[in-house]
Amino acid sequence: MDNRMFMIARDDWSLHRKGEIDQERHKRKVKEAIRHNLADLVSEESIIMPQGDKVIKVPIRSLDEPKFRYNYQNEPQVGQGKGGTQVGDVIGQSGQGDAEGPGKGGHEAGDQPGEDYYEAELTIDELAELVFEDLQLPRLKPKAAPDMMIDDIRFDDVRRQGMMSNVDKRRTLFEAIKRQSLGGGITAMPHAAAAQSHWASPGEPATGAAGSATGPVTITGDDLRYKTWEDIRRPQSSAVVLAMMDTSGSMGAFxxxxxxxxxxxxxxxxxxxYDNVQIRFLSHSTEAKEVDEDSFFTKGESGGTRCSSVYELALRILEADYPPGQHNAYVFHFSDGDNLDSDxxxxxRLANELLERVNMLGYGEIRQHVYGGKQLWEAMSSLTSPAFSRSILKEKEDVFKTLQAFFGEELAS
Structure with missing residues (x-):
C-alpha cells in the first residue's frame, strides 16, 4: 500500500497585487488632494506668470502601512471613532488636553508628533485636465455652414486596386491560397501556417511554414488586396471669444x-x-483697442475708465468679421467696477445690444476690500437675459469659482 502523503495548497494571489493596489490607492489620494486644492492651484502665481514653473507641487498626506498602534498612556479608547472613517485615516488620538499637541502655524509650539506630508509633482497639463473636466462652452449651437475638421484616418476597407505600400499581405496570401486550393494545385493550409508563410512578390512562390505539408503558393495580380482608408470628419461649429479687460489706473496689481x-x-x-475657436483680446481705459496676446497679459495703462468703449469695439468687431448665422460668439469682461457715472x-445699453447677437456675455467684477455694490455692478443688474452671467471676485480663489460659473455644465443648454 502506498503510504505517501500529499499536501495541496493554494497561493493567495491577491497578496501579489499589493504593490499595484497601493499604487492605485496613491493615485486616488493624489487626485483627491488636487481636487480639494483646485481653487488655490488655479491662482498660483508660478503658473500664471509667463516664465512660471511648468511643474506644480501639491502637499499630500503620507500613507502609512497598516500596523498596530499601542496605547502607551493607557487611556480609554472606544471603537474606531465617530464613524465615517476611510482607509488611511488616523483613528487613535491622544487624550491630552488642548494644552499639548502637534505644533501648527500661528499657534504655540506643541509636544506631540504630527502627520507626515510630502509634495507630489504634476504638470500644468495634468492640472488643466482636472480643471477642465466639467467645463464647456455654454449654448454652443451648430451654424448654417460649419467647418469640416479632419480628425484622423481609418483603414476600414479592402479593395482590388491601390498602392503597393498599402498591400494587405494576409488577405492577399489568403486569396492566393483559396485560388490554388480551388484549382487543386495546393492542399488546404492551416490558419497558423498561413500566418507564418513567407511573403513574396507577385509571380514568385510564397512558401509555407517550415515542416508544413503545403506546396508553394504563387501570388498573381488578381490575388492582391489593398487596404483603403477614409477621413474621419466631424462638424465643428465656429466660435469667437472676445476677452475684454479693464487696464485703467484704478486696476491695481491684485x-x-x-x-x-x-x-x-x-x-x-x-x-x-476646441479646435475651431478664435480668441481676440481687447483692453480699455477711457478708450478701447485690440491688442496681441502678450500685451494683453503683460501691459497696463493709467488714466480713467469708460467701459462703454470696449463694448462698442466688441460690437464693431462682431458686425464686421463674425456674422451671427456662421459663428458662435462669447464676450467676457473683467473690471474693478470703477466707471464714470455718466457712462x-x-x-x-451696449451690453443689451451684445446680448442680442452673442451666445453669452460674462461680467466679472474684482473687489478686494470693497463690501458694498459698485455702480457698474448695480447698473448691470438690470440685464435680465439668460445669456448674461456675472461674478464677484474678492480673492484669488474666486477665479476657479468664476470659471465654473461661466463654463459650468448648468449653462450648457
Missing amino acids: EKYVARSFFFWMTRFLRTK NPVTV
Missing part, C-alpha cells in the same frame, strides 16, 4: 492679477477642448 488669471485658464481651456447707462 485686480490685474486676478483678471489675467481667469483669462489665462480661459484661453488654455478653449485651446485644449454706466451707455454701457448697459
Whole structure:
C-alpha cells in the first residue's frame, strides 16, 4: 500500500497585487488632494506668470502601512471613532488636553508628533485636465455652414486596386491560397501556417511554414488586396471669444492679477477642448483697442475708465468679421467696477445690444476690500437675459469659482 502523503495548497494571489493596489490607492489620494486644492492651484502665481514653473507641487498626506498602534498612556479608547472613517485615516488620538499637541502655524509650539506630508509633482497639463473636466462652452449651437475638421484616418476597407505600400499581405496570401486550393494545385493550409508563410512578390512562390505539408503558393495580380482608408470628419461649429479687460489706473496689481488669471485658464481651456475657436483680446481705459496676446497679459495703462468703449469695439468687431448665422460668439469682461457715472447707462445699453447677437456675455467684477455694490455692478443688474452671467471676485480663489460659473455644465443648454 502506498503510504505517501500529499499536501495541496493554494497561493493567495491577491497578496501579489499589493504593490499595484497601493499604487492605485496613491493615485486616488493624489487626485483627491488636487481636487480639494483646485481653487488655490488655479491662482498660483508660478503658473500664471509667463516664465512660471511648468511643474506644480501639491502637499499630500503620507500613507502609512497598516500596523498596530499601542496605547502607551493607557487611556480609554472606544471603537474606531465617530464613524465615517476611510482607509488611511488616523483613528487613535491622544487624550491630552488642548494644552499639548502637534505644533501648527500661528499657534504655540506643541509636544506631540504630527502627520507626515510630502509634495507630489504634476504638470500644468495634468492640472488643466482636472480643471477642465466639467467645463464647456455654454449654448454652443451648430451654424448654417460649419467647418469640416479632419480628425484622423481609418483603414476600414479592402479593395482590388491601390498602392503597393498599402498591400494587405494576409488577405492577399489568403486569396492566393483559396485560388490554388480551388484549382487543386495546393492542399488546404492551416490558419497558423498561413500566418507564418513567407511573403513574396507577385509571380514568385510564397512558401509555407517550415515542416508544413503545403506546396508553394504563387501570388498573381488578381490575388492582391489593398487596404483603403477614409477621413474621419466631424462638424465643428465656429466660435469667437472676445476677452475684454479693464487696464485703467484704478486696476491695481491684485485686480490685474486676478483678471489675467481667469483669462489665462480661459484661453488654455478653449485651446485644449476646441479646435475651431478664435480668441481676440481687447483692453480699455477711457478708450478701447485690440491688442496681441502678450500685451494683453503683460501691459497696463493709467488714466480713467469708460467701459462703454470696449463694448462698442466688441460690437464693431462682431458686425464686421463674425456674422451671427456662421459663428458662435462669447464676450467676457473683467473690471474693478470703477466707471464714470455718466457712462454706466451707455454701457448697459451696449451690453443689451451684445446680448442680442452673442451666445453669452460674462461680467466679472474684482473687489478686494470693497463690501458694498459698485455702480457698474448695480447698473448691470438690470440685464435680465439668460445669456448674461456675472461674478464677484474678492480673492484669488474666486477665479476657479468664476470659471465654473461661466463654463459650468448648468449653462450648457
